[in-house]
Amino acid sequence: MMAKTQNAATTILEHAVALFADKGFSAVSLSEIARHSGTSKANIIHHFKSKDALYLAVLQHACQQSAQALDEIEQRNDLNPRHRLALLFQRHLELLLDHPQATRLLQRELLECGAGCGRTMAEAVVARHFSRLVELLREGQKQGLVRDDIDPALLAFLMVSANLYFFEAREVLRYLPEVDFAEEPKRYSKAVFDLLERGFAPPEEQT
Numbered sequence: 001m002m003a004k005t006q007n008a009a010t011t012i013l014e015h016a017v018a019l020f021a022d023k024g025f026s027a028v029s030l031s032e033i034a035r036h037s038g039t040s041k042a043n044i045i046h047h048f049k050s051k052d053a054l055y056l057a058v059l060q061h062a063c064q065q066s067a068q069a070l071d072e073i074e075q076r077n078d079l080n081p082r083h084r085l086a087l088l089f090q091r092h093l094e095l096l097l098d099h100p101q102a103t104r105l106l107q108r109e110l111l112e113c114g115a116g117c118g119r120t121m122a123e124a125v126v127a128r129h130f131s132r133l134v135e136l137l138r139e140g141q142k143q144g145l146v147r148d149d150i151d152p153a154l155l156a157f158l159m160v161s162a163n164l165y166f167f168e169a170r171e172v173l174r175y176l177p178e179v180d181f182a183e184e185p186k187r188y189s190k191a192v193f194d195l196l197e198r199g200f201a202p203p204e205e206q207t
Contacts, residue, residue: 009047012037013061016054021105025055059109059125062102065095067129081140090189093163097185103167130156146200155200162192
């Protein structure tokens with residue numbers, strides 16, 4: 001019974017992600033989500049209490065893959081913080097591209113989120129994941145792989161932003177004659193990380 005309940009909730013979340021990403025919060029009704037999910041509005045309320053609670057769960061669900069990737073990379077004791085960061089940067093971009101609906105949903109929220117929802121978005125959805133990335137950068141500072149005078153939160157923001165903008169602008173990048181990396185996200189990821197590293201690595205660590 002527990003597994004069946006979890007599967008029903010997951011189905012609702014997956015359909016809600018697609019609808020919210022396509023239309024936005026205000027334009028999607030619980031009845032529409034129920035119809036696409038093959039369930040009832042009452043069942044959605046049973047699982048998520050309200051539309052606002054469902055939307056928050058959807059945003060958290062959209063970040064789930066990135067959180068799992070962070071879990072896996074944090075456990076890679078065979079890698080130093082520099083290699084963990086490089087791997088995480090690459091994996092983050094892969095996930096953005098592999099899950100476009102979830103990515104578009106988060107982008108829509110970031111673009112449309114006003115003062116009222118900004119705090120909720122930060123505290124309930126992205127803060128814990130962002131803080132873990134910042135902590136990984138602080139670990140790099142402790143080990144002398146990241147300069148002490150660099151704000152780790154700013155560096156984390158630049159890393160996330162570089163990947164989000166690649167996702168957003170990729171359809172335009174394909175047609176820019178000077179750009180030859182639009183179809184090679186792994187090469188883009190490595191090149192951008194190398195550029196960032198030239199700025200954040202201590203002089204003796206730069207190659």
